[in-house]
Amino acid sequence: MLKGSIRNKLIFLLMITTILPFGSSIIVTYLYTKDSMEDQVVKESSNLLYQGKVNLEGYIGELNDLSLSLYNNPDFINYMKSPDKDHGYLTIGMVKNVMQTILYTGDTINGVKISFLEEDRFISATRRTNVVFSRGIPEEDEVSFLKAAQSPFNMYIEPAYSQQEEKIRRSKEIVTIHRAFRNIPDNDVLAYISLDIAPDKVIDLSRNMYNSESEEFYVLSPHGDMIYSSDAEISDKQQWIQEVIGEEKEAGTIEWKRDDFNGVIMYDRLSPSAGGWFLVKRVAYADLYESAFNVAKINILFGVIGLGLVVLATLFVSFRITSPIRGLLKSIQQVESGNMQVKAETYSEDEIGVLSRRFHQMVDRINHLINREYKLELENRTSQLKMLQSQINPHFLYNALQSIGTLGLKNHVPHIYSLVTHLSKIMRYGMDMQEDVVPLHKEITYATAYLLLQKERFGDQLRYDILVHEDVKEVAVPKMILQPIIENYFKHGFDVRNGAGVITLNCRREEDQLIIIVKDNGGGIPEKRIEEIEKQLYNPSKKTEGHIGLKNVYVRLDLYYGGKAALLLKNLDEEGFMVRIEVPLQWEGDADESHHRG
Numbered sequence: 001m002l003k004g005s006i007r008n009k010l011i012f013l014l015m016i017t018t019i020l021p022f023g024s025s026i027i028v029t030y031l032y033t034k035d036s037m038e039d040q041v042v043k044e045s046s047n048l049l050y051q052g053k054v055n056l057e058g059y060i061g062e063l064n065d066l067s068l069s070l071y072n073n074p075d076f077i078n079y080m081k082s083p084d085k086d087h088g089y090l091t092i093g094m095v096k097n098v099m100q101t102i103l104y105t106g107d108t109i110n111g112v113k114i115s116f117l118e119e120d121r122f123i124s125a126t127r128r129t130n131v132v133f134s135r136g137i138p139e140e141d142e143v144s145f146l147k148a149a150q151s152p153f154n155m156y157i158e159p160a161y162s163q164q165e166e167k168i169r170r171s172k173e174i175v176t177i178h179r180a181f182r183n184i185p186d187n188d189v190l191a192y193i194s195l196d197i198a199p200d201k202v203i204d205l206s207r208n209m210y211n212s213e214s215e216e217f218y219v220l221s222p223h224g225d226m227i228y229s230s231d232a233e234i235s236d237k238q239q240w241i242q243e244v245i246g247e248e249k250e251a252g253t254i255e256w257k258r259d260d261f262n263g264v265i266m267y268d269r270l271s272p273s274a275g276g277w278f279l280v281k282r283v284a285y286a287d288l289y290e291s292a293f294n295v296a297k298i299n300i301l302f303g304v305i306g307l308g309l310v311v312l313a314t315l316f317v318s319f320r321i322t323s324p325i326r327g328l329l330k331s332i333q334q335v336e337s338g339n340m341q342v343k344a345e346t347y348s349e350d351e352i353g354v355l356s357r358r359f360h361q362m363v364d365r366i367n368h369l370i371n372r373e374y375k376l377e378l379e380n381r382t383s384q385l386k387m388l389q390s391q392i393n394p395h396f397l398y399n400a401l402q403s404i405g406t407l408g409l410k411n412h413v414p415h416i417y418s419l420v421t422h423l424s425k426i427m428r429y430g431m432d433m434q435e436d437v438v439p440l441h442k443e444i445t446y447a448t449a450y451l452l453l454q455k456e457r458f459g460d461q462l463r464y465d466i467l468v469h470e471d472v473k474e475v476a477v478p479k480m481i482l483q484p485i486i487e488n489y490f491k492h493g494f495d496v497r498n499g500a501g502v503i504t505l506n507c508r509r510e511e512d513q514l515i516i517i518v519k520d521n522g523g524g525i526p527e528k529r530i531e532e533i534e535k536q537l538y539n540p541s542k543k544t545e546g547h548i549g550l551k552n553v554y555v556r557l558d559l560y561y562g563g564k565a566a567l568l569l570k571n572l573d574e575e576g577f578m579v580r581i582e583v584p585l586q587w588e589g590d591a592d593e594s595h596h597r598g
Contacts, residue, residue, distance in 0.1 A: 111196035174199035484549030493522020
């Protein structure tokens, strides 16, 4: 049933051609959307992390500048150099003023402390207490001071407390910045300045770097300590944290499919001078590809609807197509049997009707072409007879000219023999229909014979010079491309010259090009007229007015070289006119020269 019914074949074919494209489209769209969504999220997140990194580095830089500003206070520097010395109340007041200035300069500074490790005493100030001078530095601070002294930036940022998004305590310090205050230019450490930083600024900057509904965000110390976390259940002992802080790249992406997380981890690292923190964002694949899933569902829905419409349309179209196709098939069978007089039946205006009308028009045209072919066959035979007759005439002319030349020699007039010989060469070359492509030296010989006859006509009023390099004499060129150019000089430029007429012909090689230059000392051509001639040359459909020879040469060059040849026209600076021909030394006609011969 399937093999004999066009309708069933059409339904089956259209269903296949619908299901496969729709199915492929769904798969390709899903994969492409999935990859593009991942690339887009990674790119946007990377940009966001980078911007957050810049903002955090700027914020930490501002805090760092507060401690560095103490180098601009000579009185405070003197106090730092000898803290054990008894100082007056003015010096003590200056120290308190410095401490309070630092404390209240930044909104997020909860406390300031200056520690003299060798003296085992320190000065502290908080927003809740005044400046306090005391002794007994905690051991954990000594460890932090040692890390600050060993740092190339004289700074160490100590994580003090992890701020979790669900349990944020803004009053609690998030980090403490320790700076080793050195005796510049010596390398001795005078004291250690510590700033207790509130989490407000870090929290606000962190919240701007992720979407709390679909993304997780963390700030980690270089040792993996949790400084900020968007998820209260995440601890700093998880394996992915060690993977991130172990990365050598400053920023990157990690595909993670272990533990309880399946997704993409993106990170960026602050510069070491800003603490070297890691800004980490995690996005689960389920959230990352949610848009791709939605697009796939929509495509499936449209695919099912489209498939149903295709089945209904196929049933309708099959009935409309079957009947006219059968009628067209009958007409084709009549033509196959030899009946070329089939009659067109009336069909609808759709494609099948147009096809039927075109078929019958084609049959009528075939009948016309068959009749025309018979007539052409008769004309062809007549042309062959005329060609045989025309071959007699050139041989008669050659023999007659040879007889005249021989008579000139017998009568001791060799000049007549020379002229008749040149004329014979010209006629033989021009009337030879056996070749369209000749070596350059044959074309030069023909041009020379033509110029010799013109020299005989004009005498001392004409001079010519022909220079052909040896390496181009055997280059194949189309026949009769020089004579029309030379003849143009005698038609348009010879009568308006100054002095004797001069024409030069130069043939040489430039790289892989044959260059043929014809110059004369005629009156030249107005530039406007040159533009008109070039338009006529380069536009095959434009009717030629004058300079038919140039048009013929250009058309033949374009025919033989397929647009790789050039014909350039130019007035010379002093006087006269130049025609320059550029053709390839090797051309496709060399491989199939028989197309242009015989």
